[in-house]
Amino acid sequence: MxxxxxxxxxxxxxxxxxxxxxxxxxxxxxxxxxxxxxxxxxxxxxxxxxxxxxxxxxxxxxxxxxxxxxxxxxxxxxxxxxxxxxxxxxxxxxxxxxxxxxxxxxxxxxxxxxxxxxxxxxxxxxxxxxxxxxxxxxxxxxxxxxxxxxxxxxxxxxxxxxxxxxxxxxxxxxxxxxxxxxxxxxxxxxxxxxxxxxxxxxxxxxxxxxxxxxxxxLERHKLIKCTPQALETIDSSSIIGYRKSKFDCEVLVNDATPYTTSDFVIDQPTIEQIMFFYAKNFKSSTAKV
Amino acid sequence: MNTIITMHFQILKSTNYKLKIIWAIILLIYPFVFVAMFSVLPTLNTNNGGNYRICFIYYTYTFFIMYLSIGRQFFSDSKNTFNKFISSTPINFSTALAGQYVSFLIASLLTVVYSVVSLAVSCKLLNISVTVNNLMLSFILPVSAFLLMASIHIPLTLKIGTKNAYIITVFSVSFIVIFGFIYLIITIKNNFMQSRSKIFPELLFYTLNIFPFLPFIIGTLIYIISKKKNPMIYTN
Missing domain, CATH: 3.40.50.300 (P-loop containing nucleotide triphosphate hydrolases)
Structure with missing residues (x-):
């Protein structure tokens, strides 16, 4: 094309x-x-x-x-x-x-x-x-x-x-x-x-x-909702970004296949959510540098 | 003067067409009122210096008003729209720029014709003797100043390279300096022939008459300096 x-x-x-x-x-x-x-x-x-x-x-x-x-x-x-x-x-x-x-x-x-x-x-x-x-x-x-x-x-x-x-x-x-x-x-x-x-x-x-x-x-990215404890079990290489509160977390990952247990609720993210987590990840990665 | 400028722009922006028409009529008849007003002043009526002054002040203010009416409309309003519009079309930017100049020159020419005719008619009606020579001499400096302002405004408000903007500015400054100089030499020469004692008051008088242009010239210079510090403004 x-x-x-x-x-x-x-x-x-x-x-x-x-x-x-x-x-x-x-x-x-x-x-x-x-x-x-x-x-x-x-x-x-x-x-x-x-x-x-x-x-x-x-x-x-x-x-x-x-x-x-x-x-x-x-x-x-x-x-x-x-x-x-x-x-x-x-x-x-x-x-x-x-x-x-x-x-x-x-x-x-x-x-x-x-x-x-x-x-x-x-x-x-x-x-x-x-x-x-x-x-x-x-x-x-x-x-x-x-x-x-x-x-x-x-x-x-x-x-x-x-x-x-x-x-x-x-x-x-x-x-x-x-x-x-x-x-x-x-x-x-x-x-x-x-x-x-x-x-x-x-x-x-x-x-x-x-x-x-x-x-x-949209297919590649998944939004996982889980507890802060369950977040620790997610492979960090697949995490694009996350938002953490006292009781729950939202994690954008590019591979959600290993997380099918009841500890994780898998959602389809919107473009806006994908943008948000990419920007958040960019911010934290540049802050580390 | 500031009040008049503010009022002028308020009226231009207004959608009240009656107000615009009234304002246009005021601008059209003001030259006649202007000449009439100056003709009654005892020092500015029949002598040769008086004629110079009448012509000079007349042209200065006519072009000042012309600048407000046409120049500002043409160049300042187009700052945000013209660049983008031209950039979005297949039109070559130099062609568009030339088009702006041509439009501006046509508008200027029409105003000049109106200025000369209205001044001649006013003087005839009021029985003031103004020679063609005086008319032309007094014409040079205000025109030069007006062209200077317009020439600076065009490159500053349109998207052309910094280098080109400065070439045009230098050209315009040279233009006013050369013509201003010729104008002063002729004035001094004429006055020498009449009376030596008149030279310095005349020079002072003409110098003071540049003041209506000073805010624009100073403002433009500040603008140029700020541009020089931050040439990105051209591309943003």
């Missing part, structure tokens, strides 16, 4: 933050969920992919070619939604349609109007009268109307109401229904990703802690 995005060991040192050896691939025809807490490096990585910041080390390929050398050509095939709308607030959707027509060779007015109708957006009102959710929806409509092969979305569902969010997520799933289209979606709202993502990349403090197919990731 071809990769839509290949991020190879990129590093970038900023004032109070650095990306360190960030690597992951987004396969064509899939949705990659890019998760991490606030300030983990999601937006910085996206900016690096879009050549908004230059990396100190590493390389990025989009559709198999260097993202800087072929930037204009590549961006014809990418739809981008930033965490906040980047259109001039005095414009409206009608004027955006006119502007976008001159920018993208493959801009499709009919698809744009269809998306606007589906997302219930008024085409004559200036963006400054829009709510945050409406602005995000307008950005999404624009990003999906020039027959892009790849969508790069930074927190696209933030501010959108639950009913419309379902509609938006459906649109994303429809977008990747063939093998040609892919999405990189950054979010810390893991419920959305749990629903639509095919793979998950977890970034924490500028480092990739986990990059895996979603189903195998």
């Amino acid at each position: 071809k990769n839509a995005i290949e991020v190879n060991f990129i590093s970038k040192k900023l004032k109070n933050f650095s990306l360190t050896n960030v690597s992951f691939n987004v396969e064509s025809g899939t949705i990659m969920g890019f998760v991490g807490e606030n300030g983990a490096g999601k937006t910085t990585t996206i900016k690096a992919i879009l050549n908004m910041i230059k990396c100190d080390y590493g390389s990025i390929n989009i559709f198999g070619t260097d993202h800087i050398k072929n930037e204009s050509k590549i961006k014809e095939d990418i739809g981008i939604v930033f965490d906040e709308m980047c259109f001039n607030e005095s414009l409206n959707l009608t004027s955006m349609n006119k502007i976008m027509k001159t920018i993208y060779k493959q801009w499709d007015e009919q698809i744009f109007k269809k998306h606007c109708q589906r997302l219930e957006l008024p085409d004559d009102k200036p963006f400054k009268t829009f709510s945050k959710g409406m602005k995000m929806k307008a950005s999404i409509a624009c990003a999906m109307s020039h027959n892009a092969k790849l969508l790069i979305l930074d927190e696209p569902t933030s501010g959108i109401d639950p009913i419309m969010k379902t509609e938006v997520l459906d649109m994303f799933q429809e977008f990747v229904s063939d093998e040609e289209h892919s999405i990189l979606i950054s979010s810390h709202i893991t419920n959305d990703l749990e629903r639509i993502a095919d793979a998950i990349t977890f970034i924490h403090k500028g480092q990739i802690l986990l990059c895996e197919d979603k189903l195998s990731m």
